[in-house]
Amino acid sequence: MSVSEYETVPMAFRPIISFLYTPLVHPSQHSKSLFSFPNIFSFSRKKKNSKVYIYFKDFHDIPIEFLTTICKYLEPSDLFALSGVCKNLRTLLLDIESPQIQDLWKRSREEFSPFLSLSPPQGMTEQEYYQLNDLERGCQFCGQRKRWVSVEWAFRVRTCEECCVVRFVNKNSIHNRRPAIDKEELRQRDHNEKRRLEFIFNHRKQRLSEIMDELETEILDDNESIKSGYSGRSSQNGGTLKFDSNILRKCPVYSEERKLTYRPFTKRDEARFMQTIDYEYQILVKHYGVASS
Ligand SMILES: [Zn+2]
Structure with a gap:
């Protein structure tokens, strides 16, 4: 019996016709059979959820x-x-x-x-x-x-x-x-x-200025020995800046960066981070004159 023939059958007889023509398969497999609608097993089972979940064993x-x-x-x-x-x-x-x-x-x-x-x-x-x-x-x-x-x-x-x-x-x-x-x-x-480039550099500029601000407040709060390790904003006009690792460790942006690596932060990571900051600063100095203002 084809699907078009099936549709000519009165609605009341459809469950019986469906039952007769349904291959003998497990009810859970019923959706795969041709005459699954109207499925007589679905009368006995209440539909709990209208969402359809499909499980795949393998990707x-x-x-x-x-x-x-x-x-x-x-x-x-x-x-x-x-x-x-x-x-x-x-x-x-x-x-x-x-x-x-x-x-x-x-x-x-x-x-x-x-x-x-x-x-x-x-x-x-x-x-x-x-x-x-x-x-x-x-x-x-x-x-x-x-x-x-x-x-x-x-x-x-x-x-x-x-x-x-x-x-x-x-x-x-x-x-x-x-x-x-x-x-x-x-x-x-x-x-x-x-x-696009403007967007990238504004983002970098903002990030760098955040770091600078944090460093500066650290220095104001902290003692003289840390202050001497930081070359300071006033002496940045030459275009080179060296961050002291002791000061960087106190900086919240730096500690966030450490968390992001999801593993112990090695000396090499630290060096790379400082290098990144440093070269972003160099680019900013080149294109904007002053990094943060
Ligand atoms: Zn090139």
């Missing part, structure tokens, strides 16, 4: 439709992290041909990356687009992160100022040399990139 049992639904709520950086879990996920998420996957990345980018509101340039996949702009940070030529690194959309590379000067023609002259580039689009991309 690989989850169907692709379910996975993509889960992925809709993830940030692009999380999608990249997830793609590193196993081969299957990598093939799924880093697929550059599937329109569904591209759409997934697009949705994630539009929701979580405010500075990537424009669609990727022609010939570039969503994954490459995000990778170039947001995921990786260093210069693509020298690998440095300490210098001012930004994406040059005219050349589609991420470079520091130094490498850009050495390796490329004058950025402004590209408009004349390559008329195929849409000037308006390029201008918008550059504008977004500028806004």
Whole structure:
């Protein structure tokens, strides 16, 4: 009996017809049988909850439709992290041909990356687009992160100022040399990139000024020996600043950083933290004159 024939049967007889045509399977498996509706076993069982729970024994049992639904709520950086879990996920998420996957990345980018509101340039996949702009940070030529690194959309590379000067023609002259580039689009991309960098540096600036304030109050409260270990704001005009590790240990931002590592904070971690603070300070001094005011 086909489903269309089944629908011609009067409603009152349907449970009986259904029972006759139902394969003999366990009631829990009933939802899988063709004539599960109207299921005679469902009369005896009260529906407690309208939510449907599906259990998967193994991660690989989850169907692709379910996975993509889960992925809709993830940030692009999380999608990249997830793609590193196993081969299957990598093939799924880093697929550059599937329109569904591209759409997934697009949705994630539009929701979580405010500075990537424009669609990727022609010939570039969503994954490459995000990778170039947001995921990786260093210069693509020298690998440095300490210098001012930004994406040059005219050349589609991420470079520091130094490498850009050495390796490329004058950025402004590209408009004349390559008329195929849409000037308006390029201008918008550059504008977004500028806004993104401003955002990052304002965030750093704020964080650094928090640390400075905490250090300063520590020093005011504490004794002379600590004071002598700190070079102080007044002597920062030269552009170099050395943090004393004794003072840093008292700083709440520093202790929060320690908690974040979820393991004992080694000497090496400490050195790295101080280095980070130091180079953020250097960049701020370079681009804003004074770090905190
Ligand atoms: Zn470089």
